[in-house]
Amino acid sequence: MLSNLLTLSIGAILIENFVLVQFMGICPFLGVSKKVETATGMGLAVVFVMACASGLTYFVNLLLNLLGIAYMRTIAFILVIAVLVQFVEMFLKKSIPALYNSLGIYLPLITTNCAVLGVALLNVTKKLGFIESLVYGATAGLGFTLAIILLAGVRERLESSNIPDFLKGMPITLITAGLLSVAFMGFSGLSF
Amino acid sequence: MSKFTVALRLFIITSVTAVFLAFAYKVTAPITEANNQKTFQESLREVLPLAKEFKQIDPGSFEDETVTINSINVGYAGAEATDLKGYVVTATSSEGYGGDVCVMVGVDPSYKVNKVIISSPFSETPGLGANAKKPAFLDQFIGKGGNIEVVKGEAKGDKQISAISSATITSKAVTACVNASIEVIKATSQKTAAAAEEIKLVAEEKVDQSNAELDAALENRKDEPTPVIKEDDGNE
Amino acid sequence: MNKKETFLNGLFKENPTFVLLLGMCPTLAVTTGVIDAMGMGLATTFVLICSNIFISLLRKFIPETVRIAGYIVIIAGFVTIVEMLMNAYFPALAQSLGMYIPLIVVNCIILGRAEAFASKNGFLPSVLDGCGMGLGFTGALMIIATVRELLGAGSLFGLPILGGSGMSIMIMAPGAFFTLGIILAVINIISAKKKGGQEDAF
Numbered sequence: 001m002l003s004n005l006l007t008l009s010i011g012a013i014l015i016e017n018f019v020l021v022q023f024m025g026i027c028p029f030l031g032v033s034k035k036v037e038t039a040t041g042m043g044l045a046v047v048f049v050m051a052c053a054s055g056l057t058y059f060v061n062l063l064l065n066l067l068g069i070a071y072m073r074t075i076a077f078i079l080v081i082a083v084l085v086q087f088v089e090m091f092l093k094k095s096i097p098a099l100y101n102s103l104g105i106y107l108p109l110i111t112t113n114c115a116v117l118g119v120a121l122l123n124v125t126k127k128l129g130f131i132e133s134l135v136y137g138a139t140a141g142l143g144f145t146l147a148i149i150l151l152a153g154v155r156e157r158l159e160s161s162n163i164p165d166f167l168k169g170m171p172i173t174l175i176t177a178g179l180l181s182v183a184f185m186g187f188s189g190l191s192f
Numbered sequence: 193m194s195k196f197t198v199a200l201r202l203f204i205i206t207s208v209t210a211v212f213l214a215f216a217y218k219v220t221a222p223i224t225e226a227n228n229q230k231t232f233q234e235s236l237r238e239v240l241p242l243a244k245e246f247k248q249i250d251p252g253s254f255e256d257e258t259v260t261i262n263s264i265n266v267g268y269a270g271a272e273a274t275d276l277k278g279y280v281v282t283a284t285s286s287e288g289y290g291g292d293v294c295v296m297v298g299v300d301p302s303y304k305v306n307k308v309i310i311s312s313p314f315s316e317t318p319g320l321g322a323n324a325k326k327p328a329f330l331d332q333f334i335g336k337g338g339n340i341e342v343v344k345g346e347a348k349g350d351k352q353i354s355a356i357s358s359a360t361i362t363s364k365a366v367t368a369c370v371n372a373s374i375e376v377i378k379a380t381s382q383k384t385a386a387a388a389e390e391i392k393l394v395a396e397e398k399v400d401q402s403n404a405e406l407d408a409a410l411e412n413r414k415d416e417p418t419p420v421i422k423e424d425d426g427n428e
Numbered sequence: 429m430n431k432k433e434t435f436l437n438g439l440f441k442e443n444p445t446f447v448l449l450l451g452m453c454p455t456l457a458v459t460t461g462v463i464d465a466m467g468m469g470l471a472t473t474f475v476l477i478c479s480n481i482f483i484s485l486l487r488k489f490i491p492e493t494v495r496i497a498g499y500i501v502i503i504a505g506f507v508t509i510v511e512m513l514m515n516a517y518f519p520a521l522a523q524s525l526g527m528y529i530p531l532i533v534v535n536c537i538i539l540g541r542a543e544a545f546a547s548k549n550g551f552l553p554s555v556l557d558g559c560g561m562g563l564g565f566t567g568a569l570m571i572i573a574t575v576r577e578l579l580g581a582g583s584l585f586g587l588p589i590l591g592g593s594g595m596s597i598m599i600m601a602p603g604a605f606f607t608l609g610i611i612l613a614v615i616n617i618i619s620a621k622k623k624g625g626q627e628d629a630f
Binding site for chain 1: 449450452453455456457496497500501504505507508511512527530531533534535536539597600601602603604605606608609610612613614616617620
């Protein structure tokens with residue numbers, strides 16, 4: 001069981017990183033990676049949401065299968081995620097207003113982060129148990145956090161570099177992300 | 193707007209959507225099922241082209257941590273159903289990258305792989321594990337006899353195949369399915385031989401039985417007075 | 429904006445992929461082949477048009493405080509219908525697009541247009557906006573896929589062209605980032621030249 005969890009975790013963070021290999025969570029990855037500080041905040045919020053979403057959707061899926069309405073899965077999952085993010089928003093506003101303010105509009109946008117719905121659906125496809133789903137959800141979020149912090153680190157450096165006008169902004173960010181992706185390809189031979 | 197009205201309106205939207213989906217499901221589910229059946233039959237013929245008829249047999253209990261045997265079909269040629277052409281096994285490995293990897297393996301009567309195709313479910317990464325569907329990878333299995341090992345780089349000899357680069361997990365899952373398929377055929381071939389014997393015996397029995405009936409009828413005829421052909425004197 | 433402008437807006441001026449930078453996840457994930465890209469683009473367009481229609485028609489009925497949840501339910505409903513239709517009529521495409529079909533629900537383009545346009549406009553403009561944005565998205569996906577498939581696998585629409593093999597890196601993850609980045613850079617160069625040209629005219 002433990003080695004299974006380890007394989008899942010290393011897979012989610014390194015070998016098949018959710019952002020750099022599986023292309024989930026790209027919008028916030030490109031949008032919130034200007035400063036390392038905001039990137040870290042966003043990353044941690046996403047870890048929390050992904051872990052909770054994995055746990056909740058596990059039970060929702062059991063219920064749907066029991067009632068024989070598996071085709072309602074997409075709707076049910078996204079509604080659960082939307083409600084979860086609402087609660088996280090309200091909670092952060094009351095308890096950690098600094099984080100709430102720095103994330104701004106990107107907090108409700110976690111609902112549309114493909115990685116959250118993606119990991120919930122992957123839990124179902126991979127037929128993971130409850131603990132495994134939680135671990136996979138949390139580590140997938142960690143993979144996202146790792147990628148976004150790395151990109152933010154590079155982008156902060158690029159601020160003071162001499163970049164040709166036509167590459168400024170999105171083009172150079174994408175090319176940087178591509179190079180990060182190449183680096184992560186180095187993990188693909190890893191196995192346990 | 194009161195909180196109740198808000199909740200009610202949202203509830204109405206959700207319920208109406210759910211009803212539409214239930215309806216769409218009722219309409220599309222049988223079509224999906226029919227398509228699946230058709231594809232299954234076509235795949236059976238693809239991996240074992242020499243066979244004309246397929247008979248499903250019970251896979252029995254095959255113990256393996258990662259591979260489940262879904263079905264075994266025995267392929268025969270001709271109506272006699274005794275000309276064995278091989279076996280088709282569908283096996284699913286839970287060790288694929290994106291979930292289950294389902295493989296269909298055609299095995300010839302000498303337990304060598306005839307052909308391997310990927311069936312569904314299969315949701316490996318496009319461009320990486322999804323390349324397992326290509327003949328360049330699958331043709332490696334043809335003619336091999338099981339216990340195949342996955343190596344990175346050049347495969348040497350009859351017991352190795354070359355993994356798809358940066359898709360080792362998918363390659364291993366497919367290979368596990370192929371190996372398990374051959375194992376299960378070896379294990380159940382006694383069952384198939386017995387099944388074929390049974391069909392033969394039943395056929396022979398039927399022949400024997402009709403021969404016996406014929407003999408009995410002839411016997412009965414012997415006991416009957418032989419019809420004497422009398423001179424027909426017209427008056428009886 | 430008149431009707432023609434509404435439609436063309438989504439194709440060029442506010443192209444969701446190259447200008448608004450929305451819907452990045454499928455843009456990078458599904459562009460390994462032109463056929464997959466076209467399938468995903470058309471599926472998304474279908475959902476976009478349908479959801480635009482219903483959100484526009486129901487815009488007075490959906491309460492403001494829960495409008496996002498309302499939009500999501502409607503969008504998710506259509507995505508599920510697309511899933512079912514694909515499984516029934518195009519099983520091969522459904523297999524290759526895999527998990528990205530349900531992920532159409534969280535494609536920022538659809539929610540973005542619902543919020544920015546369909547909730548504030550009537551039936552016909554919403555339809556046109558959906559068509560324009562959807563086709564703009566499909567076109568963008570196909571352009572990226574053409575580059576990636578041609579350079580990465582030497583094929584187009586699955587048919588081998590340049591000797592049937594290429595630089596695998598284009599088909600793999602980094603290729604997606606590089607292709608999009610370079611296309612955006614090229615667009616920047618072109619629009620800078622246009623601006624420069626206009627300034628010179630003065």
